[in-house]
Amino acid sequence: MTAQSCALCAGDGGEVLYRDELLRVVLVDEPGYPGFVRVIANAHVREMTDLAAADRQRLLAAVFAVESAQREALAPHKINLASLGNVTPHLHWHVIPRFADDAHFPEPVWGARQREPGPARLAERRARLAALRAAIAARLAAAG
Amino acid sequence: MTAQSCALCAGDGGEVLYRDELLRVVLVDEPGYPGFVRVIANAHVREMTDLAAADRQRLLAAVFAVESAQREALAPHKINLASLGNVTPHLHWHVIPRFADDAHFPEPVWGARQREPGPARLAERRARLAALRAAIAARLAAAG
Numbered sequence: 001m002t003a004q005s006c007a008l009c010a011g012d013g014g015e016v017l018y019r020d021e022l023l024r025v026v027l028v029d030e031p032g033y034p035g036f037v038r039v040i041a042n043a044h045v046r047e048m049t050d051l052a053a054a055d056r057q058r059l060l061a062a063v064f065a066v067e068s069a070q071r072e073a074l075a076p077h078k079i080n081l082a083s084l085g086n087v088t089p090h091l092h093w094h095v096i097p098r099f100a101d102d103a104h105f106p107e108p109v110w111g112a113r114q115r116e117p118g119p120a121r122l123a124e125r126r127a128r129l130a131a132l133r134a135a136i137a138a139r140l141a142a143a144g
Numbered sequence: 145m146t147a148q149s150c151a152l153c154a155g156d157g158g159e160v161l162y163r164d165e166l167l168r169v170v171l172v173d174e175p176g177y178p179g180f181v182r183v184i185a186n187a188h189v190r191e192m193t194d195l196a197a198a199d200r201q202r203l204l205a206a207v208f209a210v211e212s213a214q215r216e217a218l219a220p221h222k223i224n225l226a227s228l229g230n231v232t233p234h235l236h237w238h239v240i241p242r243f244a245d246d247a248h249f250p251e252p253v254w255g256a257r258q259r260e261p262g263p264a265r266l267a268e269r270r271a272r273l274a275a276l277r278a279a280i281a282a283r284l285a286a287a288g
Binding site (some may be wrong): 046047048049056057060064067068071078079080081082083084085086087089098105106107108110111 | 190191192193200201204208211212215222223224225226227228229230231233242249250251252254255
């Protein structure tokens, strides 16, 4: 895959909550997972070890700022972090708040679906997205 | 889950390649995935943001030392990194060398199985495990 055909070069990949010269933080529209965020390198870089150490550290500082904001705003049961990139080999981190009653728990979100999440619980989580956006912006502004 | 019932408190979780007071690096016996490594916090800590920043950075330095060693010894198509912990909420990173012909590619290893990996290719990868062990030990000794 070249940068020309890469979805994360062609577009933002979600609702941009923060952006600087190295990275952007986007809220993604994953059905059943309100508050699912990705931290995406702006450059078409394949692996974490292809980044300079300082950039690697800044990218991860953003990942942990998001994790902290998700814990504060959503109080999830667990946070899942992953950098996979098998389909889109452009460095991006999945930062996923998990709940014991979500669609796949305790499986990873890429695993077998376990249940239909309750609409009331999902609505309750969606109602906290404004607080999540604010918490992410505050933490990244403080770090930047 | 209490530390008393935690699999990663009760045992090493694999063949220990490196250990210090904060973490251990283990080679795990995952059928079809020679070179699959986990970096495991020794303490029963739940999330990355529960660790002090310096410990978080040291744990990740070990993850990237393993990633570099896997790239050097195995030349995988992609590296997958993940900290999930839904089943075992004791901080551990999966560091997984992926190949285009492995059992799940391009799915995550937790996703739908795609094929039966060829025994010759698996044997070839297993033959490089001695080089991987040496590369991990060398990189972590240099970092430690």
